[in-house]
Amino acid sequence: MEIDVAAIVVTYNSEDHIEALLDSVRPALGALEGSIVVVDNGSTDRTLEIVAGRTDCILIRSTNVGYAAGMNRAVAGSPPARALLILNPDATLDPGSIPIMMTVLDKPGVGIVAPRVREADGSLSPTLRRRPTFGRVGGLSFTGHPRFTERIENPKDYAVEHDVDWAVGAILLVDADCYASLGGMDESFFLYSEETDLSLRAAEAGWATRYTPDAGAVHVGGGSGESATTHTMKILNRVRIYRRLTGPVRGVLYLWASVFVEARRGLLGRRESWPAIRALVRPSERPAALGISDVFVPR
Numbered sequence: 062m063e064i065d066v067a068a069i070v071v072t073y074n075s076e077d078h079i080e081a082l083l084d085s086v087r088p089a090l091g092a093l094e095g096s097i098v099v100v101d102n103g104s105t106d107r108t109l110e111i112v113a114g115r116t117d118c119i120l121i122r123s124t125n126v127g128y129a130a131g132m133n134r135a136v137a138g139s140p141p142a143r144a145l146l147i148l149n150p151d152a153t154l155d156p157g158s159i160p161i162m163m164t165v166l167d168k169p170g171v172g173i174v175a176p177r178v179r180e181a182d183g184s185l186s187p188t189l190r191r192r193p194t195f196g197r198v199g200g201l202s203f204t205g206h207p208r209f210t211e212r213i214e215n216p217k218d219y220a221v222e223h224d225v226d227w228a229v230g231a232i233l234l235v236d237a238d239c240y241a242s243l244g245g246m247d248e249s250f251f252l253y254s255e256e257t258d259l260s261l262r263a264a265e266a267g268w269a270t271r272y273t274p275d276a277g278a279v280h281v282g283g284g285s286g287e288s289a290t291t292h293t294m295k296i297l298n299r300v301r302i303y304r305r306l307t308g309p310v311r312g313v314l315y316l317w318a319s320v321f322v323e324a325r326r327g328l329l330g331r332r333e334s335w336p337a338i339r340a341l342v343r344p345s346e347r348p349a350a351l352g353i354s355d356v357f358v359p360r
């Protein structure tokens with residue numbers, strides 16, 4: 062029998078946050094019927110112990126196959142459901158928030174719903190994003206002009222329900238048919254840009270991503286930290302997303318613009334930018350998990 066919502070979580074050394082998230086799911090469901098599946102990508106802390114000791118979720122032990130692959134495994138291990146609730150382990154849901162999101166998801170044409178997210182201190186977390194363009198490659202986001210800024214900062218944009226290009230994937234409710242029709246998350250991204258790709262592909266297939274201010278959640282952020290390797294993945298995957306949208310020629314230009322932006326950041330003191338630059342221009346320096354070897358146009 063089909064349930065209402067299958068909550069899916071991928072953990073990796075998430076002992077500081079996972080219990081709070083799992084504790085928040087049942088109150089967030091309200092009267093809806095739900096399940097929780099946690100895929101652990103090879104944690105070496107107490108995450109496995111914490112999750113295995115609970116009776117309200119299913120634990121799937123995995124090696125580190127990447128975030129997207131972990132999510133797809135969680136979906137495969139969940140009972141049939143009308144909707145999939147994608148959750149980061151360092152998020153928590155407000156009580157009663159899921160039925161509100163389900164109401165929005167049931168509207169015609171909606172495939173993905175993003176709630177209003179708060180930081181740990183209660184302030185607004187700017188989770189809404191514009192689609193990648195050459196002008197938004199980086200470096201000029203301080204202007205706040207939409208032509209140059211992918212992240213949406215204006216609080217007025219978070220006051221009303223509306224469609225968006227994409228939203229940060231810490232908390233997303235996805236129509237199960239939408240997810241299945243897209244073949245799930247693209248596992249080649251390994252880490253970062255999975256939600257960008259999912260929403261943009263959903264839009265191409267006629268499914269909107271809609272933000273609602275009426276459902277709330279908290280996202281601590283940085284629960285698994287960021288290293289030089291993960292920063293490099295983030296930059297490379299942004300190039301891949303842009304190339305998919307515009308083609309190889311513009312993709313090359315975006316790559317070299319990314320090199321310039323990362324060099325600027327490196328000179329300003331961001332050490333993770335230097336490995337990212339090497340990976341952009343030298344295929345041998347790219348993380349093997351991404352499987353991209355073309356010099357100029359990563360797949």
